Amino acid sequence: MKELGKRVLAGDIRAASRLIRNLEDQITDTYIAIQEIFKETGKSHVIGITGAPGAGKSTLTDELIAAYRKQDKTVGVLAVDPTSPFTGGALLGDRIRMLRHAEDPGVFVRSLATRGAMGGISKAVGEGIHVMDVLGKDKIIVETVGVGQQEVEIINHAHTVIVVLVPGMGDEIQALKAGLMEIADIFVINKADREGAGKLYKETMNMVQMSRDKYGVSKGWVTPVLLVESVLEPHKFAESVEVLRDKIDEHYQFLIDNNLISERMRRKTAAEITEAIWGSVLAPVLEQLETSGEMKRMIDRCLLKETDPYSLAEEIAQRFMKQRPGTS
């Protein structure tokens, strides 16, 4: 694994692909490779793109790659796929729409169809970002489908967060927006030719305004709301995405100029440490219980009501843990 880290450091694309595949498979000693490359990380600008399914994030990402390539910036993309809990398979594959960049050595697109429970996805994303970072990508785009808690965790790894909204998604989206308000650095209203786009724009602007009133403008960044034209007019689409690109870079520059980048870096690092601890402390315990067949026996005992999950968990903690925080 250390060797794999060294090869990635040397710019070996095949090694990078293999390492990302290992992250996805949650191979336990992958951390050794990431450990190896960590010191060289931190140079890329990480851009998170999130929003509800159907909001057109993949198309937007594809166009954003093109917009950055126009400026000769190199781009890495980590597309987080929703996975099935049973097959663990990727559903969207390597995002068909991005295939036009497949031949471009300045673009590196990988899907992460991370499986497994509780925290594994966000962990793999944080590590995948490091891999693309040491490959020297100027911009790393993390695209995640969804608007749940999990997506918020994933987005913690980004410097600049784009939330994509789309007209006609009903009331719940409005409520979600209130939560997204706090994580969004830029709102994009996609499919802006659709009915209801004007209304959505106004509502989002109002929410940005309310948020300014609530939190003050001390942080100085007023979350912009950008309208992106329909894909039915390719030229206009490209143009509006170039406006988005410039706004993204403006946000990054703003973070740097105002000494706010360190705050983002802290958030990123906090997420990473937490996820690494998950990988070192909890994941091996669960894995052993699974492979030894003990999990199966524990399930049987609970079903017979001989015991309960909480007593079992306490037993496990006592068996595996040297020190019990909070119980001393």
Next chain:
Amino acid sequence: MKELGKRVLAGDIRAASRLIRNLEDQITDTYIAIQEIFKETGKSHVIGITGAPGAGKSTLTDELIAAYRKQDKTVGVLAVDPTSPFTGGALLGDRIRMLRHAEDPGVFVRSLATRGAMGGISKAVGEGIHVMDVLGKDKIIVETVGVGQQEVEIINHAHTVIVVLVPGMGDEIQALKAGLMEIADIFVINKADREGAGKLYKETMNMVQMSRDKYGVSKGWVTPVLLVESVLEPHKFAESVEVLRDKIDEHYQFLIDNNLISERMRRKTAAEITEAIWGSVLAPVLEQLETSGEMKRMIDRCLLKETDPYSLAEEIAQRFMKQRPGTS
């Protein structure tokens, strides 16, 4: 906490509300109350409802409550709210649309706006189900907003899973459906008066058929696809939801008659044990690192590149863990 468990067992609604509030706040010794009630659980039929934001799940849940009340069945509802990572606040509150049931003692609705990282949400849901179960609710509906991995984990706690689709949500939804196919026991096409409902119905039916071809019909249950009429016609809406109610009960009866209920119970219990171990092993470690200020210092060291999250996680594991699975 044990006392709180005993009061819930005695049917004390205020104690139940308090316990659910504690679960939501992830108060660490809450497990003692759940331990106390566990033996009395397992009597309720747990129904999971999931789907993309804007799919109309709350309205559907509200009508489903009414449909069950018509039959004098008692209903508990756990509505999982998307939360902000910063304020941790509930966004949707106690689902405004369900307020019409507020005065009905046969209905117990609670929102779970669970906060905190990595697994806490699903854990609170599993425990909240137990609370409603010992209160004697015939049906427990778990409504979760979203279609990510997190939602799939939550839905593991259900016997019968309903996936709500809605016309006009774009391509990604179609891809997601493939993943949802494996968890769905019943598909509901909501807002069936909208343009594209017929197309969505056909596509979903095709997918069900393909899935039958792939997995065979050995399990005997053919996932039905139900069309639910628009809320613009209240009478028709109620009628179509009564059809859904009967289909849900048919599925539960099918599980029982075919001895498949134990498989669902295993899945439920496996999720619960995993989450309890998370609560006993990982959560206290993270909490101590946070409260002692060590997390802050670790972040500083990583930012200075003095160390990396993976080496730190290994140190933490060595400090806290007696036995290192997989390293022996």
